Amino acid sequence: MPINLAYLKSFLGSRGFESKIIDLNILYVNKIYAGDGDIKNKGKILNKIFNVLKNEISSFEPSVVAFSLLEPTFFNGIYLIKKIRSEFGEDIKIVVGGPHVSYLQKKVLDFRSIDVAITGEGELPLLELMQRIESGKNISSQSYYTRKGDKIVGGNNPRYIKDLDSIPYPDYSDYEFKKYPFPFICSIFSRGCIKKCIFCGVPNIYSGYRHRSANNIFYEIKRNVDEYGFRVLAVTDSLLNANPILIKKTCKKIINENLDINWMAETHPSLSDNLSKIMYTAGCRLLYIAPETGSQRIADIMGKDVDINVAEKSIVNAHNNGINLSSWYIAGLPNETSKDINKTFNFIEKTKDYVKEIWISPFGLSINTPVYKNPEKFGVSKISEVDYRLYCTYETKDPLCSFQNQMKLLLDLYKKYNLEAYNSKMMRLVRDISDNESVSLEEKYLLSESFQFPYKLYGVDFNEDYSYIKLFENCFKEVLTN
Ligand code: SF4
Known part of the structure; x- marks a missing residue:
């Protein structure tokens, strides 16, 4: 079970922001993991996943949809991100983070459907983004990369929590344990x-x-x-x-x-x-x-x-x-x-x-x-x-x-x-x-x-x-x- 997402959920929850985790890997891992499964049907499978996401987004109505991206499934994530942007427009901010984004750094913003790239640890940058959105401020920050016109800005000061004991324990309430x-x-x-x-x-x-x-x-x-x-x-x-x-x-x-x-x-x-x-x-x-x-x-x-x-x-x-x-x-x-x-x-x-x-x-x-x-x-x-x-x-x-x-x-x-x-x-x-x-x-x-x-x-x-x-x-x- 992805503990990183459970940490983000508990941290945001402790600061008053509700979130919902959808573990696409466990729903479809045998089929979508790059190099595995039926590659010919990959498009169909991704569209099926998109329909799951579409329903979730429509009912949960989030202001942010965030993806944790790993190298093997990176392009699957990008495919879904583009579809979300075209379906829901620019009102929902699309954020990427996770290990592969930490390697790629700001290059990931080559994909125009992505609004924010968080490198390193996610808790503080994601919280800052949520607070900026809630208070109607400009989302630009040094904590993460974002875009100003055609320019990529920010990202010079990825923030992280020094005292790990201060982070609440991971929140697993969105996981169905028996699926693992x-x-x-x-x-x-x-x-x-x-x-x-x-x-x-x-x-x-x-x-x-x-x-x-x-x-x-x-x-x-x-x-x-x-x-x-x-x-x-x-x-x-x-x-x-x-x-x-x-x-x-x-x-x-x-x-x-x-x-x-x-x-x-x-x-x-x-x-x-x-x-x-x-x-x-x-x-x-x-x-x-x-x-x-x-x-x-x-x-x-x-x-x-x-x-x-x-x-x-x-x-x-x-x-x-x-x-x-x-x-x-x-x-x-x-x-x-x-x-x-x-x-x-x-x-x-x-x-x-x-x-x-x-x-x-x-x-x-x-x-x-x-x-x-x-x-x-x-x-x-x-x-x-x-x-x-x-x-x-x-x-x-x-x-x-x-x-x-x-x-x-x-x-x-x-x-x-x-x-x-x-x-x-x-x-x-x-x-x-x-x-x-x-x-x-x-x-x-x-x-x-x-x-x-x-x-x-x-x-x-x-x-x-x-x-x-x-x-x-x-x-x-x-x-x-x-
Ligand atoms: S730097 Fe640390 S985490 Fe990385 S391979 Fe070496 S021992 Fe492992």
Whole structure:
């Protein structure tokens, strides 16, 4: 369930503004998610969705319709926005926000039907917009981008809430819980990240690192258990253990208050035996851990502050304390050599018995990330953007490190290490794309970005698509069967 929208609803509600959330993804996710479903019928499906929106807008009569846009569904959103503008005219202001808008910044206002683009965190800018509309003021502000004639103005001072404890708990009253495929609810302990990975755009989304207090977190979790009956929690922080003291305090509170929950999160690969033990006792049953590489040279370039030896110990610590792990890697950084990628595969081989699943992603060069802003420094000689997309194509200074060669190397290593996964439906598709000469390198690149390479999967038949539901069911079976 989109927690970001539930936060906006509760925040606006606490300031006297009523809102209604419509989760289009859950209504139509199997059909509209880009690259999935019946593409031929996409127009028909979008029109159906528009009819749902039209009825909602007609009965709710909002002054603002706001979309949270993600990269894969960006153009679906734009299609719906244009239809809303043509149906309802300019009286209703159309606002966009969400992760993809934070990457695109003011470029999103190329689409004339959009009135306001909010980058970063939405609470304060959206509130300011609502107050301006209510009091009949001009909507221009430095908190967000808007338009003055043909010029895009504002956006120089995206506002954010420093004290996260001051934000009311997310309001889920518009969600139909039973429509969601797995019975878990999200929680955000902190916003932002303390690391500076060269491939990451999280700083576009959050303004610096802040965290809530352990008490504030605990009572939200308790509310989710007591009022909604959710005993599985997905902690969606960028990095769970950015502040290990906070995690310890929160876990101790859960343990002392005997709150019977299970939870999962994403963690930096620096987990002590002690912290793993406390986390397990507090119900942690699944961690996504991302060493990203097995090469210390590449780890240092990546800027994630990963010590390969500590990463290996962290995996063992978490496993030995009973926490299930899914581990993640990136291959093909522009200055990565075959020696480095081999080291990653050696690291994976060494740790594979401690983890339930392993994924490798090809390196993707995203807009507005450190590599994008400083390509020369990272071995990139030329970047070509594709309009409104997150990922760019690029050329490398060293031709051996070109994307094409990196992909080939990765696929060769796949063949060498894991023929079964290579033969799965998804891997066959990747191989077909990479072998097909009629597909341009640019297309191959963008298509490959949709894939992650499974190295080890949890309990699946390789002839079927992977379903992470099986992993969840296993990890959380204690609370789910009680
Ligand atoms: S640790 Fe994760 S969220 Fe933080 S900068 Fe690196 S990739 Fe981004």
